Amino acid sequence: MRVLLFIFFALTVLALPAESEPLEFFKTSEILPLEFYTRMNTNLNFCGEEVPLNNQEVRERLEKELLLIIWDRPQVILWIKRSSRYMPYIEKMLKQNNMPDDLKYIPIIESALRPHAESDKGAMGHWQFIQSTGKKYGLTINSNFDDRRNIFKSTDAALRYFKVLHEIMGSWTLAAAAYNAGDNRLEKEIETQKTRNYYHLYIPLETQRYIFRILAAKMILSDPKKYGFNLKNEDLYPPLQFDRIDIECEHKVPIQIIAQAANTYFKDIKDLNPEIRGHELPIGTHSIMIPKGAGKGFQSRYEKLLEAYNKSEDKSIYIVKEGDTLITIANKHNVPFNSLLKWNNLKPNSRIHPGKRIIIH
Secondary structure, three states, X not given: OHHHHHHHHHHHHXXXXXXXXXXXXXXXXXXXXXXXXXXXXXXXXXXOEEOOOOOHHHHHHHHXXXXXXXXXXXXXXXXXXXXXXXXXXHHHHHHHOOOOHHHHHHHHHHHOOOOOOEOOOOOEXXXXXXHHHHHHOOOOEOOOEEHHHOHHHHHHHHHHHHHHHHHHHOOHHHHHHHHHHOHHHHHHHHHHHOOOOHHHOOOOHHHHHHHHXXXXXXXXXHOHHHHOOOOOHHHOOOOOOEEEEEEEEOXXXXXXXXXXXXXXXXXXXXXXXXXXXXXXXXXXXXXXXXEOOOOOOHHHHHHHHHHHHHHHHOOEEEEOOOOOOHHHHHHHOXXXXXXXXXXXXXXXXXXXXXXXXXXXX
């Protein structure tokens, strides 16, 4: 397919009249033969730790990843454009924690900076946490929220995790490798192979490639023009702009109510808060991002809209009696069983006791 596209593009260029101006693409971009990009100097490090490019085998591994990534130019363009949206916040958090700036390239390799990126192993979000590790480092992951999708919460968790890995492994290079393979697995290989040098370890192939992919991302994003990516400032996606508000929910609140109070759309609230699952906020106090400037007057608009919504719902309350089950209550009031569960934030196996108040729409 790529060969056909290239032929089509070449024929299109050849078909231009002789007096035509050169295409703007060729005016502003210089894409050199791929072999040019393998002519790198030997001064390269990851988190201040030297990469031994004088070792031919190491150099070859880096060249492979660099060439493969440069070949996928649309992906790299998206990396660069998304970086301007998220990197200011990641860089700030790294600086606040006195951690190496190079760690910011890891979510690029992990997820291409996509909050909803999900692996076949269930890893999710910018930093690709699996559920157990995410929960271990304080991320809420349930039917209402998945904090792995939140750039601030997931970055905070990732940095705390990296501090632990660095303490265990003794180097940032090995810490990054352990982030990919797991520290227990990596420690076993180190013990077996009697070396703590990442570049001399025979480990799972994905982890053997991992540091080199991060290095390739660093090289390209540190100097995009050198690799033929000439994006202008106006081409980049703007940094996240938002106001943060706290909402106290006595009952489940539709996100659409929040969107209306913020003078925006349901999709905008979901995009700013990708950790929210479903269409409602559960009972509790929640910190939510809304479009920049919408915080002014939000609370008064929200209270009026919520009051109107509560009145329009015309809810009725059923008091649970001895012998009642959720199914018998649903049948008695001729309402769908699943709807009854949703209205009351219950599960099919939830226990109910006499005296409990059940919402019946």
